[in-house]
Amino acid sequence: xxxxxxxAQAETTVIEDVQVxxxxxxxxxxxxxxxxxxxxxxxxxIVYLLYGWRIFRILVxxxxxLIGMYLGIxxxxxxxxEVWGGVIxxxxxxxxxxxxxxxxxxxxxxxxxxxxxxxxxxxxNLPQVYLWAGAAVGVVAGGMMSFIVLKASVMLFTSLGGSLxxxxxxxxxxxxxxxxxxxxxxxxxxxxxxxNWFLPVVLIVPTMIGMIAQNxxxxxxxxxxF
Numbered sequence: 001x002x003x004x005x006x007x008a009q010a011e012t013t014v015i016e017d018v019q020v021x022x023x024x025x026x027x028x029x030x031x032x033x034x035x036x037x038x039x040x041x042x043x044x045x046i047v048y049l050l051y052g053w054r055i056f057r058i059l060v061x062x063x064x065x066l067i068g069m070y071l072g073i074x075x076x077x078x079x080x081x082e083v084w085g086g087v088i089x090x091x092x093x094x095x096x097x098x099x100x101x102x103x104x105x106x107x108x109x110x111x112x113x114x115x116x117x118x119x120x121x122x123x124x125n126l127p128q129v130y131l132w133a134g135a136a137v138g139v140v141a142g143g144m145m146s147f148i149v150l151k152a153s154v155m156l157f158t159s160l161g162g163s164l165x166x167x168x169x170x171x172x173x174x175x176x177x178x179x180x181x182x183x184x185x186x187x188x189x190x191x192x193x194x195x196n197w198f199l200p201v202v203l204i205v206p207t208m209i210g211m212i213a214q215n216x217x218x219x220x221x222x223x224x225x226f
Contacts, residue, residue, distance in 0.1 A: 020128035023193055030192075033172045041169030045162045049210040052158025053151075053218055059158060060104050061097050068093025106146035109153030112160040113142020116207070119200035151218065159210030160203075167202050 033041065052059060068089035076085020097104045114135040121134025146153035175188045191198040 018129055020131050021122055026199070027189065027192055030168055030172050031175065033169065035173065035176055038169040038172040038176070041165050042173070045164070045166030045169060047162070049159055049162025049166060049206060050213050051217070052162055052210075053154055053214050056105070056154045056158055057098075057101060059161065060101060060108065061094050063108060063161075064097035064104055065090045065094035102150065105150060105153055105157070106143060108157040109146040110139045110143035112153075112157040113138035113140075113145070115160065116156075116204060117141070119204060123197040123200035125196050155211045155214045155218075156207075159207045159214060162210055163203055163206035166206060171202070 048059070068091070069086045070089070071093075072085040072087070072089020073082045074085075075089070076082040079085065115138065117138030118131055118135035121131055122128065126134065142153065142156065145156070171188055171192075175186050178186045178188065
């Protein structure tokens with residue numbers, strides 16, 4: 001086989017893409033909210049988005065507690081006690097997050113960076129089989145930023161967390177408002193499933209707004225220290 005035939009074969013090879021982003025799971029989480037839960041989510045999400053820097057220590061403990069609870073439930077399902085597994089996992093992760101606050105902030109900042117760059121990868125309709133590569137760039141950048149300017153990491157993960165909660169509640173409110181029949185998809189559902197740029201845009205834009213707002217608030221709060 002000569003060089004030209006190898007080149008021709010390479011040109012005809014198409015990367016087989018698969019759906020990596022769990023759209024069904026995301027949509028089910030959105031539509032699981034009642035209108036009251038959606039309103040509460042939007043209200044709490046806006047506070048989280050703009051003023052998360054004031055309560056970030058509590059938010060870090062809550063985030064790691066939820067991670068520990070999830071892992072504990074998974075482990076407990078194999079040992080026969082999901083409830084105790086979740087309780088023990090929550091207590092352990094929440095307990096270690098307080099004395100290791102800076103490291104936990106760095107981990108959350110890295111995870112937030114990975115979610116942002118992974119979302120951009122998805123928004124530009126790049127092959128989802130390599131979505132991990134786009135996310136890895138954000139993980140590295142977010143982790144490095146945490147060690148250089150820790151306040152920036154705090155603003156990133158709190159803004160992203162607030163944006164996520166706000167967007168989920170807002171999308172469900174819009175979905176309920178425009179829903180005319182159970183079997184008829186709304187424009188919200190149509191955009192979630194058929195436009196790759198939609199979810200990243202509605203998540204990243206409020207995140208950027210939150211970071212800018214938090215940066216201004218922190219500058220005027222001279223008593224704020226890590």
